[in-house]
Amino acid sequence: MIQCENVYKSFGDRTVLSGIHFSISKGKIFGLLGPSGAGKTTLIKILTGQLSFEKGKASVLNNSVQNLTDEEKKNIGIMMDQFGVYDRLSCTDNLKIFADIYSVAHNVIQSTLEMVGLKNAMNMKAMDLSKGMRTRLQLARAFLHSPSIIFLDEPTAGLDPLTMKSIHKMILDKKESGCTIFLTTHNMEEAAALCDTVALLNEGVIVEIGSPKEMCRKYNHHKTIKLHLISGEDMELMHGKESADEIYQLLKSECIETIHSSEPNLETVFLELTGRKLQGDV
Amino acid sequence: MRNVLIIIKKQFRDTLKNKTVLIQFVLFPIMTLIMEHAIELDGMPECFFTKLFSVMYIGMAPLTTVAAIISEEKEKNTLRVLMMANVKPWQYLTGVGIYVWILCMAGALVMATGLERQFIFFYLAVMGTGFMISVILGGCVGIFAKNQMSATSIVIPVMAILSFGPMLAMFNGTLEKVVRFIYTQQLKGFLDGMSFECVKGESVGIVLVNACLLIALFFLTFKRRGLE
Structure with missing residues (x-):
């Protein structure tokens, strides 16, 4: 559905994307994880035909992004943080414009607004919406014409955990309906919760790519088990027979409150690979 | 053509709620109605305020509204959303242009209420031409x-x-010699004569040259800057 082969992009002397290579198959969620300025939005702009690139191949729906037909473009939904909404118009009127453009029946507007949780704000002007509601409206606009590919640029940036969770559910629902989703984020929990495949992007280079779980397992160098005992004491045991025996004894004597494995999360993997945190440098 | 109609429809929905743009359309028609009914001086030419404000309307309303609508959409990034939804730049620009032209013509119709019936067609033809040129400039x-x-x-x-x-x-005679090369001055001359017989070939030529130059400027600007 989406393919990138050795894509390079520069702004003047500054190379912002270097040798980007990946492919996404139908019905999968692909997450591009990286800190601000890593090149995430630039890549979305390239894949949606908003930006040209110097070298390589980028294709969407098996066609080069530079030669997408009108019909193919109608099969793509895009939500970017920088995209605006018509402030003076209501949520319904905002969607009516795009329903007309995409030849979508107007009764779909209501169901789409219901899906994104804006049923009660249908007639509210966009200027009166909160940031979370505005994001939902932008999502509704991207979902309205039931595209087969959706690009989401930081869909939950700056939102509260509850709104974030509901947006995650919407994204997963879309995946369930067979939609292919490309999302960028700098939130590693979001990437781990949603994505089938994650690419870690640092300074325009993909430093690692794979499923979030595999990636965390791959970089689990310490292989320790952390125990928190009822007495309040914390223990860290290495993998091995001796540790297993010790844990068995502790379990038997009902001394353990919690047990955790110590594989790293995506944040730690990113830190290990780049020396940078996903949100700000170390 | 479908997308052009969608843009026109969108503009009607949006601008009716946009007071700053709406005022541009209604200001001169209202002022004309008030002044024509409120002020009567000895020796004042017939429909003086209608003619005077009509020229100002041509020079202001289409120019400011088209420029405001396009630049606002650029600033708020709604224009990019339209482009990504496969609306072509020419469809957008045509839609906005037609919308502004229609509203200005509606304003001109209001302003024409003070004119004698036989002058109305001529008046609207002059106004329509002026609005078209100003829309291109906007x-x-x-x-x-x-x-x-x-x-x-x-x-x-x-x-x-x-x-x-x-x-x-x-x-000011000196100023008149300079501004005669501007289309609004020639259109004012047409309105003063208020008949096709009074329209001189030279004046039509100046208006046409103005229109052609602005069309060329429009395409040049579009080629160099693009819509986004």
């Missing part, structure tokens, strides 16, 4: 300006020349 500004602030700073001096030039030329 399009140039909208395409050139990156945001609303820069659009305003370009529009104000241009608008002052187009609207106030013909008015000030009534009191």
